[in-house]
Amino acid sequence: MALSFRTDAYIDGRWRQGARRFQVYNPATQDVIAEVPDLGATETEEAVAAAHAAFPAWAAKPAKERAAIMRAWFDLMIADLDRLGRLISLEGGKPIAEAKGEAAYGAAFVEWFGEEAKRAYGRTIPTTTATRRYVTIKQPIGVCAAITPWNFPMAMITRKAGPALAAGNTIVLKPPHQTPLTALALAELAEKAGVPKGVFNVVTTTDAAAAGKVLCESPLVRKFSFTGSTAIGKKLGAACVGSTVKRISLELGGNAPLLIFADADLDLAVKGAIASKFRNAGQTCVCANRILVEDAVYDAFSQKLADAVSKLKVGPGDQAGVDIGPLIDGKAIEKVERMVAEALAAGATALTGGTKHPAGAQFYTPTVLANVTRDMRVNTEEIFGPVAPLIRFKSEDEAVSIANSTEFGLAAYFFTKDVNRAWRVAERIEAGMVSVNDGIFSNEVIPFGGIKESGLGREGGVEGLEEYMETKFVNFGGFA
Ligand code: SIN
16 A cells, blocks of 8 residues: 655644755665655744744643643554554665554653653652742743654654643754654644644754754743753753753664673573664664673574574565664764774674675675674774674673773673672663663663763663753741
């Protein structure tokens, strides 16, 4: 069945064509899928003004009413899961089953935060003085702005828009130029669900700098959230704070270690390593970037992993049974090729893969690299591709030291059957999220986020709602 989707931007409850348009590509074929408006600073300002005008009425609605609208939005997403999954796959390249998984994951944030809004409790604080009573109340922040990445065209939007709207804020979203169609599909469903005009706005553009400047510097925007690279996040964060002291949430780069201890269940570890490393062809911020393996099981684990990885099926996301889709663009392929070539030249060996894949210009063969050393870029930098570098360690201390030798601190994984070690290592690893004996952990109820240069704040869970609310303290004085 043909896939139908909106191709106009959505500002103040109206579908906007824009004077110029840009092309959206299928990363599997490089074919043009659609053209969408290439808006600029003026339209971004209009969207901010619309969100500002819509804020008082949306904020004044009881949480139960906002939750009912969000429930309708969620129900429409679930009813439309097939189309949303196909759209995510078409513009983002994910295998269709994985893309539908993302659609369900994305919808869950809208359900969870709509429900959680009803429990946005303040506190009563025992007084210090007989004549006073103290309370705190939770209030929305105001207009929120979000800049989202292409690797999760839907879930990274709802993980920000869900808590923003639930708490009574309005939002202006700038989706990535690679995957704007899923964002517009969400706007279409929001409109159908009865989200009032101006509450959810989508500005499509290739001019990220112009839109970003408005979103970071406008005094009408009070909260800014970004998911993307650490380098850009630092600049945007500085602009937000330096201009108008906005609240900020930053979900930035990672360099997740995955540790295999000698006492691990090796089959479970292979399953976990594949789930983590090869999710979205290695293009997630929480993908295991490097795999550290204890000396005693290095050879056995490497062989098992290489065997399993060599069986992964590569191809366009809409082809049956595909595990690994294309990388997002030519630059991504070039980066992976360069990093692997450098590692091989420096003494690493490819147990499987190590080259581009014949499925097309943007496909890379799932790769396992042995004999990787700590100085190689595949250990020190985020690969963002289907390449698993294996590094040998001899002790728990050494493993933790290698794992922590990075400026990043987003996710970390390890496999062990020793419960004492599990606690010890979970506490010692410098990461915002640690997963023991499991390669996948993301969902709507957990606080997702990093420490060190991987970001500020948490998305998802009760912590995710806090990011979109102010805590106001109120003193009642004058008691006799
Ligand atoms: C990301 O790559 O930024 C998000 C990954 C996830 O939500 O699991």
